[in-house]
Amino acid sequence: MSTPHTGACLCGDIQYTVTGELNRIIACHCVNCRKISGAGCSHNLVVKTEQLQVTRGEPQVYEDTAASGNRLYRHFCGRCGSSLFSRRAAMPEITVLKAGSLDDASGAQLAMNIWTDSALPWMAIDPAIEHHAQNRPVPQASASSPKAADSK
8 A cells, every 4th residue: 555544533533644555454363452443353554653643633542451461552532432543652653553444445455463362263364364373473673663563
């Protein structure tokens, strides 16, 4: 998916733009992501925080502790409740964008499933796609790269 991209909450009170390539969706099957998404998993795109600009409104923030033990700040619309993005307390330079909040995410593809040990039995996980029982291992790439940060 080429840049720039736009997204918003359901009611439109919160809008954003994001630059960069958005093509690798990571599906997280942990309990917290299932609950925050209201679905069998949460579909996420990892970006550098500097790539995301909220252009309208101000998201509410919920502080959460993930199954990994990481403290997360989950940003959402206070009016309609749409989940928009999250950030780790320990890695504020990385933002995990909810793929469903993009106006057009049709160019992205599922690249990985994480926390599959807590996936619901009715969630089909393609064994041909990279998958991890818990969090994905940190790649050898630079820790400042979005690919080096996991979605939890």
